[in-house]
Amino acid sequence: MKIWKLLSGTALCACLSAPAFADKASDTVSMAFNKELETADTYFNTAREGLLLNHAVWDGLLYRDPQTGEYKGNLATDWTWIDDVTLQLTLREGVTFHNGEPFNADDVVYTINYVTDPENGVKNKANVGWIDHAEKIDDYTVRIILPAPFPAAEEFLAGPVAMYPDEYYAEVGPTGMGLKPIGTGPFKLAELEPGKSFTLERNDDYFDGPKGMAGVGNVEIRTIPEVNTQIAEFFNGTLDFLWGVPADQAEKLEAMGKYTVVNAPAMRVGYITMDTAGRSGEGPMTDQRVREAVYHAIDRQAIVDALVKGSSEVIDTACSPAQFACDQSVTGYEYDPEKSKELLAEAGYPDGFEIDFYAYRNRPYAEAIMGYLNEVGITTNLNFMQYAALREKHRKGEVPMAFLTWGSNSVADASAITAEFFTEGPQDDARDPEVIDWIETADTTIDKEERKALYSKALQKITTEAYWVPLWTYNVNYVMSQEMDFTPTDDELVRFFDFSWN
């Protein structure tokens, strides 16, 4: 008897003390990260979650308006190119960091010189590798010196290159910054448990900049790896915002009619790469007719309609339509299995051939591709691997054919993808000297039109020669409570300061 009393008693307590609801009344948006972030120090993590925190807690010198793509001053108010490799910036006055440290030229010079010093080992070298160093002209004027002309400089200054407080960073270093981040951004980091949770609080002293004052008071983030658990928490009202929800789940949530489901494109693109250069041996992929046959064989639109869904689009360029200089007038090859068979026969494979096919994510997409290839006689042996393992294999040139994706770090410039894959790096399967030359010239050309023209040539050749079969853009499903108002952008960057209540 006693035991039952005790048990029913505890059950009752549990009922009464329902979990704290995060909602409009408490001015708190609760959301989840899928993975543990290694550190909050934005220069020492490579995850998208880190980029989201970056834009909330810190500011860059510039800001890119996600709607218009226009660059605006953020911590800098004005910027001019003195010559091709010298950028002079006038800094905003009266800005303070969350710890009270005033923002001035010393902070910019310290941050840039710290992160560009190879000794300090920042993780994303591509984010800062284009800078040589920074110089202070006076308290509110700095110069950034480049080793070579770099047209995407503004994009990077508006993106990952966050400004740190010099005195604080010199004292605590990356470890301290990871545990107690201090920036100038629209949110302060109130509480942090490494890998587990982050609590952000509106910075009421935020300056009048392009990001604007945060629309909600608090953002609470917990790491919940399992999507189904996230959805359970969402049903319970203990999460108000989900992102990256799989298409089938998003459809079900939308059908319930109680939640706002928004789909937005992401910068990530999918593609099939083929070993044109023959690094894995003189396979069939060294023949252009075979690569064209692969291009003709796959009904990409059908895969997008049936599986990828959302706002994804079929692409014929080796970059994302959201990126600068990613010319969408490039023409590719239509879905035409008969033509594909003809090309294979011409190339000496009337009965097709067998080839190893590698992939690391979206297995159903990979299997759909394999199905289409099978139709024209190409038998694929699927090797489904962890990303790191596949990337290593690819870098060693042991992959004849693979279905891969690239997210470009949300950098809205085609160089963020082409420089990695078509300039003779270890992941360049084409090794086309002409393409390499065009891209390298483009990436040191400041004139925008000239640069675009060079990119168009390079992208058209990549598609015509079928070095890649560009597949589709990815998309992200955002699900939120109806109390919340948020319009996702097409770069998969959730700007917490754009959250507001209805």
Next chain:
Amino acid sequence: MLLYILKRLGLAALVALTVSAISFSLLFLAGDPAISIAGENASSEDIAAITERYGFDRPLPVQYADWLVSAAQGDLGRSWYFDLPTTQIIGDRLGVTMTLGLLAISFALILAIPMGVAAAVRPNSLIDRAALFISVVGQAIPSFWFGLILIVVFSIKLGLVPASGSDSWKHFILPTVVLGYYATPAIMRLTRAGMIEVLSADYIRTARAKGLNPRKVLFKHALRNAVIPVISLAAVQMGFMLGGSIVVESIFALHGAGFLAWESISRNDLPVMQALILVFSMFYILFTFLADVLNAWMDPRLRVG
């Protein structure tokens, strides 16, 4: 008894050393760690710089010797992923896993031993069949699915407990049930088998013949003997639960050591995996050792060097 304990300890140390050597070499076979550290968006230059910085180009035995020397001094290296000392990370996470492990094994024992006894008293009766059914279900249900069903029923529908997290004792209820239920069948079966064997022993017949209270015979005379192998099994299960709570920890977003192990594998965070393997095997060895000592204490016949 002392010699017995010392021998066991020496053996334990050797096992730990072997485990660490094997795991170290296996982990390096898993792929180039530099690529994992660099992350998905890293460029080729990043990877080259990391290879150099961490010394991955050195021969494997040299890297292992390095690790072993530091480990002997209590330094298990820094996590490549978090860039924090592994001892600190594991220390932060171990509490959750230990709590969950202890709760789960207690839950399993509380559920399994009475069921085993009840089943053994009347073999092949309805009670026996019911106990068998409950335990077979426990073994058969994937904990992944079971966990989600419990969340749907007890958290979403009834609102009794939170779905995930580790902030209060209420957060531990569902994970304890899921993890504990999985360990129940083995313990139940062993209790039942042990009890059936003991109950047919001569001394039980004698005790009953003396006219002792049947309950006293069952619990004091029979169970005490039947439970000895159950203790060993529980210790082994406890070791299993520390490492095996991976699925449960990720469903319920408990940031414990099991989850850390799983995540570290996908991140190729070798120092953490290496340290976790060492810590887990130490616990495993410790629990087995404690079970041996406890058994020896309960059953004098086992106290042989």
